[in-house]
Amino acid sequence: xxxxxxxxxxxxxxxxxxxxxxxxFSIFEEQVLQFLNALSIRLRRNPEAHPFPDLSAFAxxxxxxxxxxxxxxxxxxxxxxxxxxxxHVCPGNVPLNFxxxxxxxxxAGCACAVRLSSRDFPQARLLxxxxxxxxxxxxxxxxxxxxxxxxxxGHPVLARLSERCGVRVLWGGDEAIRQxxxxxxxxxxxxxxxxxxxxxxxxxxxxxxxDPNPEQLSERFYSDAYFAGQxxxxxxxxxxxxxxxxxVEAAQKILWQEVxxxxxxxxxxxxxxxxxxxxxxxxxxxxxxxxxxCAQSNHAVRVLTPRLTPELLELWTGDGLFxxxxxxxxxxxxxxxxxxxxxxxxxxxxxxxxxxxLRRARPAGVDRVVPLGSSMQFSLVWDGIDLIRAMSRSVxxx
Amino acid sequence: xxxxxxxxxxxxxxxxxxxxxxxxxFPAALELTRYHSAHCEPYANILRALEFDPETxxxxxxxPFLPSGLFKSMRLxxxxxxxxxxxSLTSSGTTGSQTVHVELDRETSADQQRALAHIAADFIGGxxxxxxxxxxxxxxxxxxxxxxxxxxxLGFSIFARRRVFALREDLTLDLPAIRAFLEQANGGPFLxxxxxxxxxxxxxxxxxxxxxxxxxxxxxxIHGGGWKKLLDQAVPPEEFQRALNECCGLHRIYxxxxxxxxxxxxxxxxxxxxFHASELSEVFVRRAEDFSLxxxxxxxxxxxxxxxxRSYPGHSLLTEDEGVFLGVDDCPCGRLGxxxxxxxxxxxxxxxxxSDVYAG
Numbered sequence: 001x002x003x004x005x006x007x008x009x010x011x012x013x014x015x016x017x018x019x020x021x022x023x024x025f026s027i028f029e030e031q032v033l034q035f036l037n038a039l040s041i042r043l044r045r046n047p048e049a050h051p052f053p054d055l056s057a058f059a060x061x062x063x064x065x066x067x068x069x070x071x072x073x074x075x076x077x078x079x080x081x082x083x084x085x086x087x088h089v090c091p092g093n094v095p096l097n098f099x100x101x102x103x104x105x106x107x108a109g110c111a112c113a114v115r116l117s118s119r120d121f122p123q124a125r126l127l128x129x130x131x132x133x134x135x136x137x138x139x140x141x142x143x144x145x146x147x148x149x150x151x152x153x154g155h156p157v158l159a160r161l162s163e164r165c166g167v168r169v170l171w172g173g174d175e176a177i178r179q180x181x182x183x184x185x186x187x188x189x190x191x192x193x194x195x196x197x198x199x200x201x202x203x204x205x206x207x208x209x210x211d212p213n214p215e216q217l218s219e220r221f222y223s224d225a226y227f228a229g230q231x232x233x234x235x236x237x238x239x240x241x242x243x244x245x246x247x248v249e250a251a252q253k254i255l256w257q258e259v260x261x262x263x264x265x266x267x268x269x270x271x272x273x274x275x276x277x278x279x280x281x282x283x284x285x286x287x288x289x290x291x292x293x294c295a296q297s298n299h300a301v302r303v304l305t306p307r308l309t310p311e312l313l314e315l316w317t318g319d320g321l322f323x324x325x326x327x328x329x330x331x332x333x334x335x336x337x338x339x340x341x342x343x344x345x346x347x348x349x350x351x352x353x354x355x356x357x358l359r360r361a362r363p364a365g366v367d368r369v370v371p372l373g374s375s376m377q378f379s380l381v382w383d384g385i386d387l388i389r390a391m392s393r394s395v396x397x398x
Numbered sequence: 399x400x401x402x403x404x405x406x407x408x409x410x411x412x413x414x415x416x417x418x419x420x421x422x423x424f425p426a427a428l429e430l431t432r433y434h435s436a437h438c439e440p441y442a443n444i445l446r447a448l449e450f451d452p453e454t455x456x457x458x459x460x461x462p463f464l465p466s467g468l469f470k471s472m473r474l475x476x477x478x479x480x481x482x483x484x485x486s487l488t489s490s491g492t493t494g495s496q497t498v499h500v501e502l503d504r505e506t507s508a509d510q511q512r513a514l515a516h517i518a519a520d521f522i523g524g525x526x527x528x529x530x531x532x533x534x535x536x537x538x539x540x541x542x543x544x545x546x547x548x549x550x551x552l553g554f555s556i557f558a559r560r561r562v563f564a565l566r567e568d569l570t571l572d573l574p575a576i577r578a579f580l581e582q583a584n585g586g587p588f589l590x591x592x593x594x595x596x597x598x599x600x601x602x603x604x605x606x607x608x609x610x611x612x613x614x615x616x617x618x619x620i621h622g623g624g625w626k627k628l629l630d631q632a633v634p635p636e637e638f639q640r641a642l643n644e645c646c647g648l649h650r651i652y653x654x655x656x657x658x659x660x661x662x663x664x665x666x667x668x669x670x671x672x673f674h675a676s677e678l679s680e681v682f683v684r685r686a687e688d689f690s691l692x693x694x695x696x697x698x699x700x701x702x703x704x705x706x707x708r709s710y711p712g713h714s715l716l717t718e719d720e721g722v723f724l725g726v727d728d729c730p731c732g733r734l735g736x737x738x739x740x741x742x743x744x745x746x747x748x749x750x751x752x753s754d755v756y757a758g
Contacts, residue, residue, distance in 0.1 A: 271686030271699055272744040275718055278689075279465035285447030286440035286472060293448055297688045 006152040011116065011128035013135060013147035018113055018161065020144045024082035025109035027392050028071040032106045035139050037064030042130050049130075052123040054096050054376075061378060062103055070107075070380060074388060079395035082109025083190065084166030086391055089158075089180055091172040092117030093231045095124050098148070100378040101169055107380070108391035111145040113161050118150050159183045167391050170194065192390055194233075194383050197342035197365075198313065199375060200333060201225075201236035205243030205251040205326070207348025214251070217347060218258030220373025224345055225259075227376045229268055231318040234343050234368075234375040238308050240333055241326035242349070248326040256300060263299035263320065273319040274298035280317040288312060294324075308336045330357045341365030342383060347372035402426035403509050403678065403705055411517050411676035412733035416726040419677055419735055424458045426705050427680070427713060431461055434711035437476035441711040458680055459691060463701050463714040466498075469659050475501035477709045498546070498658045503709040510662030510706055514553045517676045520733075521652050521666050522557065522618050528583050529558035530576070530617070532592025532601045534565045546658040547593055550623055553661065554591045564592075564601060571604045576612060586616020593623040594653070597642075598633060605645045615647035622654035622664065655719075655740045659712045663704035665738075670730045672737040673721075679704045681738055683723040684716070697722050697741060718744050 025032060043049045043059035050056065060066070074080075086105035090098035098116050105112040116124060128148050135143045151157055162168060162183040170177045170193040177193050185191060201221065208214055225236050241248040263269070277298060284303055285291050291312070294302040301321045305312060308325050313336050316323070325332060330349075337344075344366050346354060354369055367384040370377070380387050406422065414422070432452055435442045441464075450462045468474070502510075515524075537548050555561060562579045566572045579588075592601060597619070605612065619642065635653065642648040655673055656664035663679040675681045680703040683692040692698035700721040707713045722739040729737045 269686070270745055271720070272718060272746055274686045274689070275465050275467070275699060275716055275744065278716065279467045279471075281447070282444050282464055282468050283471060285444045286468075286474075287443070289443040289446055291447050295688075298686060 006155040008151040008155055008157060009149060011125070011148040011150065012114075012132045013143060015147075017111075017144040017147045018157065018164075020111075022085075022111045022144050024084060024111075025106075025145075027074060027080040027082070027109050027388055028067070028107055029109060031139075031142065032109075033064055033067050033071075035134060035142055036062040036067060036103060036106070038134055038139065039131060040064070042134065043127070046126075046130065048126055049123070052126075054094075055123040055127060057377075058096050058099050058127070061100075067107070075394075080109065080388075080392045081395070082111070082166075082392050084110065085161070085164055086110035086112045086167045086169060087161040087165035088112060088114040088169045089171065089176075090114060090116050091176075092119040093233075094228050094376075095121035096127065097171055098124065099127055101171065102146070102148070104380055104387040105167075105169070105391055106145065108388045110167065110391050112147070113165070114146075114148045115158065115161075116148060116150050118152070153179075165189055167191065169391075172196075190390070192385055197233035197340055197383065198316070199224075199234050199236045199343035199345065200238045200240070200308075200336060200341060201345040201372070202240045202242065202330065202333060202349065203251070203255075203346070203372065204348030205241050205247040208251045208255070209247060211348075214254045215258050217372060218255045219262065220347075221255060221345075222259050222262045223373055224375040225322070226263070226266070226320065229319050230321070232376060235318075236343075236345055236375065237313060237316050237321070238323040238333075238336055239325075240308065240330075241324070242328065242330070243326065245326070252324075256296065256302070259300050260296050263297070266299065269299060269319070276317055277301040277319065277321045280315050280321060284312055284315045308332060310336055310338060330354070331361070334361055334363065337361070337363035337365045339364040343368040343370055343375050345370055345372050345375045400426075400509075400705075400708065402429070403513070406677045406705065407512055407516050409677065411520050411678065412674055412735055414677055415734050416736065420458060423677065423680055423703075423705070424456075427458055427461055427703055428452060428455070430705065430708065430713045433708070434476050434713070438474055438711050440472065440474055441476070458703065459682055461703070461714050463703075463716045464711065466657060466659050466712075466715045466717050469498045469500060469710075469712065473499045473501065474711050475709065476711060477501060477503045500659055500661075500707075500712060501710045506707060506709040509708070511553065511556060513662040513676075513678050513706055514664065515556050517664060517666060517678070518554070518557065518620070518654075520676075521668070522589070522620065525587075526557055526559045527587055527589045527618075528560050528562070528579065529555065529589040529591060530562050530564050530579050532564045532590060532597050532621075534567050534569060535563045536567055546623060546661075547596075549658065549661055550593065551591065554589075554620060557589055564590075565596075569600045571601070571608065573608075573610065580612060580614075583616065588617050590614070590617050590619040590648070592619075592621055594621045594638075595623075597621045598638060602638075602641050602645055606641070612646050615649065617648055618650040618652070619648050620652045620654065622656055657702065657715065657717065659715055660702060660704040660707065662706050665702075665740075668729060668731040668733060668737075671739075672724055672729050672731070673740055674729065674731075674733050675736045675738070677735065678706065681721070681723070681736055683721050683738065689716075692723060694723055694725055699744065700738075700740065720744050 040059045040063040088101045090101055098114050102112050102114050162185055166189055168191040173196050177195050211217055227235055281293055281303055290306050292304040294304050299320055302324050305323055305325050312323055435445055448462055531551055562575055564576055639651055653667040654664040665673040667673050682701040683698040684701055685692055685698050697720055700717045700719045703714045720741040724737045726736050727734045
């Protein structure tokens with residue numbers, strides 16, 4: 001089999017960089033901060049970028065002032081260097097996931113080789129082009145540090161980079177991660193993986209109703225849930241309402257009416273989604289006589305259930321399908337807070353109460369607890385891993 | 399055979415005006431819904447979750463439907479599990495996609511055969527004719543289940559006085575067998591049957607490439623099933639017809655639309671290019687937004703109903719195909735009931751979980 005024939009598309013940087021050994025940077029190196037800030041400015045000035053809210057969010061995230069703020073939380077006094085080449089394998093569900101993975105690698109002081117999903121996202125292409133322009137102008141010094149590409153499964157470059165890298169970062173589904181893990185790393189290399197996860201949401205109905213602007217809260221729920229067509233790991237699939245029946249019913253009415261309204265503008269709704277959601281609902285119902293279908297339209301298909309269970313969650317599909325229940329306490333979430341649960345979005349509950357709940361229940365999952373509306377905001381600590389620490393090494397003096 | 403099906407098989411399949419048909423079809427379909435609800439617990443659970451109440455509905459369009467994909471992921475059966483004849487059917491004929499589990503018992507299988515004969519006879523006549531099957535002989539070999547391709551061949555074999563396979567095992571034309579068949583048929587009439595994609599790729603294309611001119615002008619071709627793959631290759635129906643006419647003189651060509659989940663009650667395309675629901679079947683076109691009914695000529699998702707499935711709750715299915723409802727009792731061909739168009743598969747969703755690092 002000739003693997004040389006397999007497709008390879010260079011998006012940012014130069015092919016020769018993949019074979020170069022570059023000295024690492026310190027974490028939060030000034031040059032890197034300047035590059036990301038310049039990128040932020042370019043993106044914000046580029047009218048082509050404006051139609052993509054995720055690209056605007058990334059541009060906002062990587063502006064210099066924000067990065068310097070992030071640097072404050074790090075111990076930049078001690079000697080911390082990147083672990084050499086960071087090889088990132090990025091997923092196909094969230095268009096700009098690769099950008100954050102790359103930025104974290106650079107901030108950790110690593111040279112980065114990034115394999116993007118072969119799905120074609122215009123905002124990803126645009127970002128790669130903008131980086132490439134900077135690297136071939138005022139940031140030429142960083143050129144060997146940044147390479148972005150797409151390639152087919154089985155391309156020899158994947159094995160080569162696995163052999164050469166000091167750290168391998170894998171984003172993706174379980175099967176994809178298993179496959180790439182068959183490519184050996186060098187003995188000293190480290191690896192961390194971000195496999196398939198799901199997220200859940202809890203809202204206190206009383207607090208929701210007494211908010212002066214529950215419609216705006218509904219919009220926040222919508223932006224969490226429908227980000228990347230609900231296929232992102234951070235998109236809630238299950239919703240727990242806390243409170244009395246009448247309050248919950250009133251709050252549900254407002255929330256879903258608003259979600260319906262917002263869904264009308266979705267461009268990514270396909271008829272096949274409607275069929276698939278109905279199919280998955282039927283599979284749930286076939287085995288769980290207590291569930292009920294609640295759908296004003298096929299944009300937001302709600303499966304009302306007296307209990308959230310892993311079995312129901314297993315039958316979930318994306319594009320706007322929700323398991324929904326109500327209860328008096330957070331304990332109703334417990335059955336679905338297994339290790340695959342990533343983010344708990346909340347509204348109307350004190351963080352102290354959430355902390356106490358997690359301390360007491362010690363679930364296998366939940367790596368992030370975020371206020372409603374910010375589930376997709378990137379953080380340098382992801383899935384419980386401090387990315388800067390994980391991709392760098394610190395020199396110990398004693 | 400149920401009383402309803404028996405009764406409908408006694409009258410010509412497209413002879414009732416829509417209102418008279420509905421008066422027969424609705425009670426029969428409602429009875430089937432009740433029957434499956436009583437004999438298939440998962441189905442009953444689904445109806446409960448949909449809050450379906452058989453007492454409150456008055457027309458076929460209000461009956462619940464199951465997405466056809468459900469038969470890929472679940473075994474739904476309304477026959478006791480110990481029944482020995484139950485078997486499953488695999489689909490799709492040519493794409494090698496997932497298996498469809500359809501539990502068939504003797505009664506439902508027999509009804510399917512009778513219904514197919516009844517409906518097809520309206521288009522091709524009731525006579526038994528020599529039949530050339532545009533497929534390989536081993537397609538009928540019994541494996542773990544029956545493929546939809548094989549089921550189709552067996553189904554249409556009721557019209558065959560004798561059966562000859564046109565393809566060898568390697569899917570090349572078996573020219574000596576074809577020549578002998580044509581010689582014996584002596585100008586016709588004779589039948590040809592095959593799955594649309596097989597007909598296109600291994601018969602039509604192969605004949606075009608062959609130097610020999612074979613005369614099929616006395617033949618009647620029935621094709622269906624694997625049309626989805628053909629549409630993927632962007633071969634429009636007119637091109638299909640024209641090419642067959644050119645390469646071998648075939649001009650009597652009948653396309654049918656059917657599903658492995660509802661074998662027997664197929665929808666034939668008439669001379670006017672419209673598909674027809676017989677008295678044993680019904681069709682609705684629904685909007686994706688809320689599954690409400692489309693207006694005539696508005697494209698939507700096809701829902702198909704059949705009175706035949708008694709061993710499994712597949713009598714009302716939401717397909718993954720797009721269609722257009724045209725009208726009732728108004729086809730130039732004179733057949734009564736609903737007529738419609740099949741436009742193709744719904745645009746498939748891309749894999750969107752994070753599981754597509756490779757497949758991307």
